[in-house]
Amino acid sequence: MQxxxxxxxxxxxxxxxxxxxxIITVVMITIxxxxxxxxxxxxxxxxxxxxxxxxxxxxxxxxxxxxxxxSYMTAIQKYLSDHFPIRDEFMTFKTKxxxxxxxxxxxxxxxxxDGYLIEAYKQPRQTAKIINQFGKLYQDITTDAKNNMSLMLxxxxxxxxxxxxxxxxxxxxxxxxxxxMDAIYKALPEIKRIDCYPGLLAQAQTExxxxxxxxxxxxxxxxxxxxxxxxxxxxxxxxxxxxxxEESAFTKTVVTDSFRGTVYSKLNDTTVPGxxxxxxxxxxxxxxxxxxxxxxxTDSLYNKDYLSRKDKYSMFLxxxxxxxxxxxxxxxxDKVMVLVKDSYANSIVPFLVNHYKKIYVxxxxxxxxGPASFINQHPEVTDVLIxxxxxxxxxxxxxxxxF
Amino acid sequence: xxxxxxxFLFFFLPLCLILYYLVPFKVKNYVLxxxxxxxxxxxxxxxxxxxxxxxxxxxxxxxxMDKAGDxxxxxxxxxxxxxxxxxxxxxxxxxxxxxIESVNAAFGTAITPFGLGLPIxxxxxxFQTMSYTIDLxxxxxxxxxxxxxxxxxxxxxxxxxAGPIVRFSTVNEELHERNIDFDGFITGGLxxxxxxxxxxxLANTIGSLWEIxxxxxxxxxxxxxxxxxWLGAVCFTLQLYYDFSAYSDMAIGMGRMLGFHYLENFNxxxxxxxxxDFWRRWHISLSTWFRDYVYIPLGGNRQGTLMxxxxxxxxxxxxxxxxxxAWNFILWGVFYGVxxxxxxxxxxxxxxxxxxxxxxxxxxxxxxxxxxxxxxxxMAELKHYLQIMFGFGGVPLMNENLIWYLRNNFLLLILGCxxxxxxxxxxxxxxxxxxxxxxGLMRSRTSAFVLSVMLIFGYMGLFFLATAYLVNDTYNPFLxxxx
Numbered sequence: 001m002q003x004x005x006x007x008x009x010x011x012x013x014x015x016x017x018x019x020x021x022x023i024i025t026v027v028m029i030t031i032x033x034x035x036x037x038x039x040x041x042x043x044x045x046x047x048x049x050x051x052x053x054x055x056x057x058x059x060x061x062x063x064x065x066x067x068x069x070x071s072y073m074t075a076i077q078k079y080l081s082d083h084f085p086i087r088d089e090f091m092t093f094k095t096k097x098x099x100x101x102x103x104x105x106x107x108x109x110x111x112x113x114d115g116y117l118i119e120a121y122k123q124p125r126q127t128a129k130i131i132n133q134f135g136k137l138y139q140d141i142t143t144d145a146k147n148n149m150s151l152m153l154x155x156x157x158x159x160x161x162x163x164x165x166x167x168x169x170x171x172x173x174x175x176x177x178x179x180x181m182d183a184i185y186k187a188l189p190e191i192k193r194i195d196c197y198p199g200l201l202a203q204a205q206t207e208x209x210x211x212x213x214x215x216x217x218x219x220x221x222x223x224x225x226x227x228x229x230x231x232x233x234x235x236x237x238x239x240x241x242x243x244x245x246e247e248s249a250f251t252k253t254v255v256t257d258s259f260r261g262t263v264y265s266k267l268n269d270t271t272v273p274g275x276x277x278x279x280x281x282x283x284x285x286x287x288x289x290x291x292x293x294x295x296x297x298t299d300s301l302y303n304k305d306y307l308s309r310k311d312k313y314s315m316f317l318x319x320x321x322x323x324x325x326x327x328x329x330x331x332x333x334d335k336v337m338v339l340v341k342d343s344y345a346n347s348i349v350p351f352l353v354n355h356y357k358k359i360y361v362x363x364x365x366x367x368x369x370g371p372a373s374f375i376n377q378h379p380e381v382t383d384v385l386i387x388x389x390x391x392x393x394x395x396x397x398x399x400x401x402x403f
Numbered sequence: 404x405x406x407x408x409x410x411f412l413f414f415f416l417p418l419c420l421i422l423y424y425l426v427p428f429k430v431k432n433y434v435l436x437x438x439x440x441x442x443x444x445x446x447x448x449x450x451x452x453x454x455x456x457x458x459x460x461x462x463x464x465x466x467x468m469d470k471a472g473d474x475x476x477x478x479x480x481x482x483x484x485x486x487x488x489x490x491x492x493x494x495x496x497x498x499x500x501x502x503i504e505s506v507n508a509a510f511g512t513a514i515t516p517f518g519l520g521l522p523i524x525x526x527x528x529x530f531q532t533m534s535y536t537i538d539l540x541x542x543x544x545x546x547x548x549x550x551x552x553x554x555x556x557x558x559x560x561x562x563x564x565a566g567p568i569v570r571f572s573t574v575n576e577e578l579h580e581r582n583i584d585f586d587g588f589i590t591g592g593l594x595x596x597x598x599x600x601x602x603x604x605l606a607n608t609i610g611s612l613w614e615i616x617x618x619x620x621x622x623x624x625x626x627x628x629x630x631x632x633w634l635g636a637v638c639f640t641l642q643l644y645y646d647f648s649a650y651s652d653m654a655i656g657m658g659r660m661l662g663f664h665y666l667e668n669f670n671x672x673x674x675x676x677x678x679x680d681f682w683r684r685w686h687i688s689l690s691t692w693f694r695d696y697v698y699i700p701l702g703g704n705r706q707g708t709l710m711x712x713x714x715x716x717x718x719x720x721x722x723x724x725x726x727x728x729a730w731n732f733i734l735w736g737v738f739y740g741v742x743x744x745x746x747x748x749x750x751x752x753x754x755x756x757x758x759x760x761x762x763x764x765x766x767x768x769x770x771x772x773x774x775x776x777x778x779x780x781x782m783a784e785l786k787h788y789l790q791i792m793f794g795f796g797g798v799p800l801m802n803e804n805l806i807w808y809l810r811n812n813f814l815l816l817i818l819g820c821x822x823x824x825x826x827x828x829x830x831x832x833x834x835x836x837x838x839x840x841x842x843g844l845m846r847s848r849t850s851a852f853v854l855s856v857m858l859i860f861g862y863m864g865l866f867f868l869a870t871a872y873l874v875n876d877t878y879n880p881f882l883x884x885x886x
Contacts, residue, residue, distance in 0.1 A: 013848060013851070014835065014838065014839045014851055017851050017852065017855050018835070018855070020855070021855040021858055021859055022589050022590070022593055023589050024859050025593065025596075025858070025859050025862045025863070026588070026589045026592035026593055026596070027589075028859070028863060029592070029596065029862065029863065029866050030417075030592065032863075032866065033412065033413055033416075033417055034417055036413055036870075037413045037414055037417060040413065067448055068448050068449065069448075070446070070448060073404075073445050073446070076410060077408060077409070077410055080409045080410055080413075080414075081409050081873070081874055081876050084409060084874045087874055090867075090870060090871035090874045090875070091871065091874070091875055093867060093868065093871045094868065094871035094872060094875055097868055097871075101814040101815065102810065102811065102812075102813055102814050103811050103812075104810065104811055105811060123622070166810075167806075167810070168803045168804075168806040168807040168810060169807060170626070170803075170804060170807060172803075
């Protein structure tokens with residue numbers, strides 16, 4: 001008798017609790033929705049996201065036309081998601097959950113071995129255009145520099161560190177970058193081919209046996225390290241018949257240990273540790289670095305102001321400039337180089353300056369007149385080097401500016 | 404606007420509900436109407452006129468029909484006008500180009516298509532507004548005298564663009580008188596959240612795996628295998644189920660918060676044991692609409708087997724066509740029509756004698772293949788994908804990619820498959836029963852309390868995760884633009 005009563009009593013306790021729990025759940029979430037809504041409205045809006053390194057959407061401007069074709073609504077949607085409160089933290093939460101759920105690839109980034117975050121290689125679409133533009137540069141040059149043109153295509157971590165990719169990953173054991181590189185090299189037989197892959201691969205093998213060796217690529221960024229660039233520099237020298245400087249000729253300085261690069265930003269997994277950037281400087285060099293757009297002249301290849309910011313890699317050659325003129329009084333030759341490149345080259349320039357009295361560095365995303373006409377107006381140019389990494393070359397907006 | 408988006412979830416919905424709750428009852432329908440029109444105009448700023456036209460026409464014809472009293476001929480005339488107008492609008496905006504292109508293909512003519520975009524939700528609201536005049540003709544509902552109330556019914560944002568197809572008879576009383584209480588807010592809110600989680604965390608994520616597999620089937624670089632193609636088909640099945648049923652959950656939940664009681668639209672369709680069973684559980688508001696407004700008026704099964712087969716063919720042809728103006732949808736509808744007829748007349752009885760697990764496998768095979776037909780509106784692509792699935796694609800049985808997909812998504816896929824069956828309510832029921840009956844009052848109450856706290860935190864965690872996915876917003880498609 002008593003027992004039955006007890007059960008009935010408890011059943012009502014259970015249903016009361018169930019009701020209460022539904023109320024708490026819905027009310028709490030309602031409060032959160034309202035809090036986030038108000039937080040969004042009153043929080044100051046940033047124009048630029050440091051962590052994503054991009055301009056955030058601006059508040060949409062109302063026009064009747066925009067309303068009619070619906071672009072006004074799309075813009076509002078974009079604005080809201082770009083400026084949503086604690087956006088970065090939400091991103092972290094999503095990434096962490098996905099990793100916990102067993103994901104090994106998130107937003108086209110592999111969660112690879114040894115703490116590497118490696119960008120997947122996407123099916124290239126621009127190969128024909130790239131070949132065409134490089135060929136155009138060769139065609140358009142009328143000076144002797146034409147005969148001294150070389151091309152270095154740099155495979156990225158997905159190829160060189162292929163072993164580190166998670167098992168069964170689509171890029172594992174399938175080195176598609178090399179196929180694309182080969183296609184470009186073969187289509188341009190008149191340009192000297194500089195293959196840095198064998199050197200990088202050999203070094204990657206050495207690294208496996210000795211964990212203390214410097215890495216070739218950053219763990220959290222799509223660039224190579226200064227050491228990776230050094231290995232490629234040796235390959236360049238070998239191909240060009242130049243005697244490379246030994247590593248010991250350079251003073252190595254760790255300029256930061258809290259670098260978290262572009263690949264990190266795509267995941268925003270805040271538990272990933274920051275890493276070091278090391279720069280190699282030859283104390284013998286007497287440099288004049290002339291940024292032609294800002295008419296700023298310095299004696300250093302670095303702008304250390306960037307070290308206090310998120311995009312620390314930008315310290316190399318002071319980020320982006322259409323044309324930089326670098327003069328080194330102590331170079332071991334009087335040769336003059338034109339370098340047509342992406343941001344990978346910013347790490348190799350500190351080595352190249354030792355062998356070229358003058359290097360003109362072009363970023364064709366911003367330099368609009370084509371390096372060929374510059375070369376034709378400067379007959380003192382002896383060498384032309386094109387340097388691109390294989391991951392961003394396909395989407396590089398500067399390719400169209402090469403002629 | 405889609406429900407699973409930041410503008411809707413954090414601004415539109417709270418603002419609408421706050422205003423709706425604050426104003427006196429007489430004004431509530433107008434608040435709801437205003438928000439619904441903004442909601443529709445958000446995605447279709449121009450075509451909103453179309454909806455206004457259709458509702459105005461059906462409202463007016465309804466009033467005429469009411470005035471006609473018992474004059475059967477007049478009533479019939481007004482009904483015919485209503486049906487013709489509604490179907491013409493639907494036919495013109497949805498099917499004109501399809502017909503033109505089919506004629507061009509068949510006779511080598513070169514008629515220029517109109518190139519009109521399909522108004523979002525037109526198939527849903529046309530069927531809703533038609534249910535009113537038809538039921539009014541049958542005197543099953545009373546006439547609606549307030550145009551704005553009628554427009555509120557058709558345009559009500561919870562069910563406007565992706566169903567369920569709410570009939571006028573379901574809500575006509577509640578349009579004038581309904582209870583709006585705290586309990587409805589809580590029950591509706593929970594239902595809405597369930598839908599939101601299903602859409603954002605399951606449908607979208609499983610859908611992005613389907614996109615990858617689909618792309619690999621057409622990339623031509625041997626990335627696909629037979630097993631991957633099947634996995635892809637299963638992924639699309641799960642995506643469509645979660646997406647669609649999540650919209651219905653959110654609609655029903657929001658309706659409840661507003662004081663309306665909509666009928667259920669999905670009842671674990673993927674757990675069905677036959678094709679007949681599947682269509683009793685999948686998009687219930689659509690299949691019952693066709694049953695009541697097409698199949699039964701045609702005579703249903705009352706005029707012999709041959710007529711019944713004809714009626715079934717018509718209904719399933721139309722069901723297919725309703726889903727989109729393309730041949731694959733018609734094929735999909737006829738595929739089901741044929742299978743249903745077979746089940747009814749040939750192997751239905753034998754099927755029921757099979758072990759239950761085999762019945763499930765039978766139904767799964769059919770609906771998975773069915774959704775492959777559903778997803779490819781290009782017949783050449785459909786053929787290519789089916790060839791791969793059935794081993795005629797010249798691709799390996801399995802490959803590394805399959806292992807990669809499974810490794811990366813095993814938890815998601817397991818959850819996706821399990822939740823499609825009525826497992827969650829079963830576990831929750833068991834746990835609740837266990838806590839209520841476990842010996843000792845203290846122990847019983849403690850475990851019930853722990854269970855409740857876990858559920859609360861579970862919901863909050865999922866809410867944050869869903870928000871994170873929306874903020875990141877990489878993949879949030881709307882699948883019904885063809886309906």
